Amino acid sequence: LAKTTQPISMDSYEGQEVNITCSHNNIATNDYITWYQQFPSQGPRFIIQGYKTKVTNEVASLFIPADRKSSTLSLPRVSLSDTAVYYCLVGSISGGYNKLIFGAGTRLAVHP
Amino acid sequence: DSGVTQTPKHLITATGQRVTLRCSPRSGDLSVYWYQQSLDQGLQFLIQYYNGEERAKGNILERFSAQQFPDLHSELNLSSLELGDSALYFCASSVEGGRATDTQYFGPGTRLTVL
Numbered sequence A: 001l002a003k004t005t006q007p008i009s010m011d012s013y014e015g016q017e018v019n020i021t022c023s024h025n026n027i028a029t030n031d032y033i034t035w036y037q038q039f040p041s042q043g044p045r046f047i048i049q050g051y052k053t054k055v056t057n058e059v060a061s062l063f064i065p066a067d068r069k070s071s072t073l074s075l076p077r078v079s080l081s082d083t084a085v086y087y088c089l090v091g092s093i094s095g096g097y098n099k100l101i102f103g104a105g106t107r108l109a110v111h112p
Numbered sequence B: 001d002s003g004v005t006q007t008p009k010h011l012i013t014a015t016g017q018r019v020t021l022r023c024s025p026r027s028g029d030l031s032v033y034w035y036q037q038s039l040d041q042g043l044q045f046l047i048q049y050y051n052g053e054e055r056a057k058g059n060i061l062e063r064f065s066a067q068q069f070p071d072l073h074s075e076l077n078l079s080s081l082e083l084g085d086s087a088l089y090f091c092a093s094s095v096e097g098g099r100a101t102d103t104q105y106f107g108p109g110t111r112l113t114v115l
Helices: none
Strands: A009-013 A018-023 A032-038 A045-050 A053-056 A061-064 A070-075 A084-091 A106-111 B005-007 B010-013 B019-024 B031-037 B043-050 B053-057 B064-068 B074-078 B087-094 B110-114
Touching: A009 A018, A018 A084, A018 A106, A032 A061, A045 A053, A045 A061, A045 A070, A070 A084, B005 B087, B010 B019, B019 B087, B019 B110, B031 B074, B043 B064, B043 B074, B074 B087
Parallel strands: A009 A106, B010 B110
Antiparallel strands: A018 A070, A032 A045, A032 A084, A053 A061, A061 A070, A084 A106, B005 B019, B019 B074, B031 B043, B031 B087, B043 B053, B064 B074, B087 B110
16 A cells, blocks of 8 residues: 655644645555545545646645656645644555555644 | 534443444445544544445454444444543545545544543
C-alpha cells in the first residue's frame, strides 16, 4: 500500500491561501489521491479527489504533478472554520478491496 | 449530515464488560467500514463489510467482532473491555468499497469510555 507523508502541523491566518503538500513516492498506477478533513470529535469529511493534473471544486483545489509522487491541497482564503486535521490518502486496492490507511494528517490552525 | 447514523452517541462502561455499537449506512451504500480513533491519534481501520460479507480486515483485536445484516446496518461488538479501548469509534459507508475512487462517508461516531 502506498505510504503518504505530510507535515504534522501548519499555521495560517484568515484570508490567506494554504497549501498542504503530501508525498506518496510509491504511488501505483491505479491509485487515486483523496483528501479528507476532520473537525474535533467529528468523522472525516471528503474534500477532493484526483488522479493527475489539477482538480477544483467549490471547497479546494488539488494539484498533482506529472510524476504523481506528491500532491498539494490548496485552500483559498481560509477562515477560522477551516481549522481542522487534513488527511491525504492514496486509494489502494489490496487484494481487490479498498483499505484506506489514514496517516497522522496535518493539523491546520487558522488564526484571526 | 453525511447520512450515516451511529448509536449510541456516548457509552460509558466498566472494564470487562461487552458493548455493541450500531451503524446505519447511507441509503444505497453497500459497504460499511469501522474505525477506531484514540485521543489525539489517527484513525485506525478495523474492518470492512460489503453487502453482508467481510471484505477487509485491519487492526482489529480478537476481542472485537462485527457483522453486517441483510438490511445493511452493521454492529461492532467489543468484549472484555479494557481501559485502552476508550476511543471514538467511527462507522463509514460507501457505494461499493472495492475501487480506489470510492468515497467514504463517515458517521458522527460513538464515544466509548471504559472506566
